Amino acid sequence: MVVYSFYIFDRHTECIYSRLWARQPDRPISSGPPPSRPISTSSTSSAPITLAPTNELHPPRRSTRLSAQDDAKLIFGTIFSLRNMVRKLGGPEDSFISYRTGQYKLHYYETPSSIKFVMLTDTQTLNMRNVLHQIYVNLYVEFVVKNPLSPVEHPGGEGVANELFELALDQFVKGVL
């Protein structure tokens, strides 16, 4: 059982906390300028010549690599769409628990105040919904909500990534697995 990453999204759809456990050596931390599309050089017409200088400024990078922020946005888009789909089909009381692909499994838990907890694990992992609930009750509420210095909302993740919360989360995830 391996936990790859963990995300918290607030009710304004913003990613207020993300934590990666898996090693990703060759991924950029921040999203720089978007990599330019690799321009085909096999074309024989003279038109692509004007595009060549920009190609040298931004060397073509493998477009399969996404930055961590882009990942968070994609994950939010996915869970948002799936949650809406599930509510449409299963009624407003239904809630989406997890999905699994051939490579990983995504677990989802939403609090009544629509803070969304997302965890990516390997495919063998069983239901982690209660684990996410425990993280909310025992860690998030204790160390973030009850922290007198932390703001009520967390624009840009302010106040969430405090030392106690991170330490406790690390221990909790290691202890559970």
Next chain:
Amino acid sequence: MVVFALIIINKAGGLIYQRDFAEGLNKLSINDYLVLAGTFHGVHAITTRLHPLHNHSPSSQSAIETRPDPPSGIEVLETENFRLQCFSTLTGTKFLLFTEPQQPNVDKIVGRIYELYGDYVMKNPFYQLEMPVRCESFDRKLVQYVRPLNSR
């Protein structure tokens, strides 16, 4: 053991077949089903890109036998009320089967439905590729197969 519904999505993300077998899911209008199929198609594409390890880094090695499987999108989605099994064929057609959360052997059921699709839709000379499935014999065989599962 209940199989609620079957949806077939073509490789462009269009809905080509939708059928309910049992009560349990909300009834949607045909427009909503079309939107749902398109949404699922998009989400399925995104989920193939979200793999946190990225260990399938493209390498220039020519050995075909060392090439890993391409990343797959959603295979199973679980909710409180139902379970969605998605079977994506090599040609990109997606079969979505909605069942009860505890339904066993769903992959076998989907495989059998795919066989029926091959026999009664693809071998139908009047069926146009990528168009909505309107084949009476497919409908009949499908209901014949699923009804005993639901009444078991």
